[in-house]
Amino acid sequence: MRVLTFLHSFEPGGVERVALRLHRAWLAQGVDARLVLGRTKGAMRSEWPGLEADVFDSHGVPTAAWETLWMMLRLPGAIRRHRPDVLFCAGNSYTVVAVTMRLLLGKRCPPILAKISNDLARTDLPAPARPFYRQWLKIQGRMLDRLVGMAAPMRAELETLMRAPPDRVAIIDDPALDEAQIAHLEALPRPPRDAAGGRRFLAIGRLAAQKNFPLLLRAFARIARGDDRLTILGEGSARKSLEALARSLGIADRVDLPGHVNPVSAALLGADALVMSSDYEGVPAVVPEALAAGLPVVATTCSVSMGDLLGQGRFGLLVPVRDAPALAAAMDRITSLPFDSAAARAQARRFTVEIAAQSYVVEMQRLAHG
Missing domain, CATH: 3.40.50.2000 (Glycogen Phosphorylase B;)
Structure with a gap:
């Protein structure tokens, strides 16, 4: 099974650190895990020596300020090159890229497994923005093939706010450490x-x-x-x-x-x-x-x-x-x-990667062969 994970960079972030930890664990388990990066900059780079990744060459043009658009532009080519069985979306900040891949590639887009990394209620948002946000959650629920919550209490949110059927929701405790x-x-x-x-x-x-x-x-x-x-x-x-x-x-x-x-x-x-x-x-x-x-x-x-x-x-x-x-x-x-x-x-x-990595593999195998 070939899995493709996409990340913007090595800039510090919990989503990115967990994704890299899972990527390394999948490789150790014999999964054909591939990683693509928008750029190699970031303070976490030294934490992952020898990590192999497909990095999008911008020919010296800075991309940090528009990294999401940069990923949307370049990821379709990486998907065609690597031909993954499953596309792994590492967190909420990457779901817009994943949904865009589904729209751009249609039936050529591999099944998408998305880890939902943030609270979905988002009561911090201004009241006028909340209806649009709720609609965006429903779009994700339709476009993403499998949603993974990081603790059992998230299941109700995923099924209610994202309108995801129960058989498309999985719960895997967040691999925060090993x-x-x-x-x-x-x-x-x-x-x-x-x-x-x-x-x-x-x-x-x-x-x-x-x-x-x-x-x-x-x-x-x-x-x-x-x-x-x-x-x-x-x-x-x-x-x-x-x-x-x-x-x-x-x-x-x-x-x-x-x-x-x-x-x-x-x-x-x-x-x-x-x-x-x-x-x-x-x-x-x-x-x-x-x-x-x-x-x-x-x-x-x-x-x-x-x-x-x-x-x-x-x-x-x-x-x-x-x-x-x-x-x-x-x-x-x-x-x-x-x-x-x-x-x-x-x-x-x-919350260890030893438990979570294998659970993700099981979910991805079901998705790839389902």
Whole structure:
């Protein structure tokens, strides 16, 4: 079976990292897995040495600003060259490309398996935009052959909002990490902490609107004590505005923005809690990583799956989206609550690539031979 995965670049992103992890696992399992890239730039490039990919040559013309259109223009040729049995769409940000392939190629388009990587309700959208968004979801539900949700609570969303028949929906827990990472995190000692030291809050994600880091900064400013620190790992277009907000809130000396960091194991082990302030997510990979590190989580209800991910309150606290006082109160409480690290690691083991890769192969074989 030949599988073709398409990605824009090596720019940091949970969708891209999971897709590359699955691609590598499929190769190890003997699948004829092919990868096409719009460009080779991106901070994650060094994480995947020796990775073979078909890269679209732009002859020196920058394509980052119009990467989706660039992929739409070049992917049909790659499909004709590689002749895949299945086209793998890695996440919601790529579904517009997948739907375009179906429209352009018609019956020549291979079956499309799409991983749905974000919350579908999208209550963050302006009210006038929501009817158009809901219609777009229905179009995807008609055009994409198999939809994969990343946790069981997503099934109802896929069947209701995308109008997908049950037999075209599969649930495969998000391959956020692998067994080697869990063993590595379990074996590493936690850095010694000064009993009088402050609390260490950690957030990880692109510095983009979806992650709503301004909410996190405002919540931290409400409860920060003198020695408390907040570290946000990631890079993006919102950096300057976040730095300015931290200064205006008087917390710039307690907020660190070191950029994209990989691996994040040292940061996880050095923190007291992971905080997720997003407006919307699917099953964010960083949460299983935090659980594997024995770290409690404070998160907004940014996904229908978040309660399941946090063991219905066993591994963290949930607060409403865009509620700074509630987020601040949860951050203030989280470090004083009991936490079962062993149970958290067991929860994290649901989300390994060893389990997910084979499940994807089964779904793709059904699609290719169905």
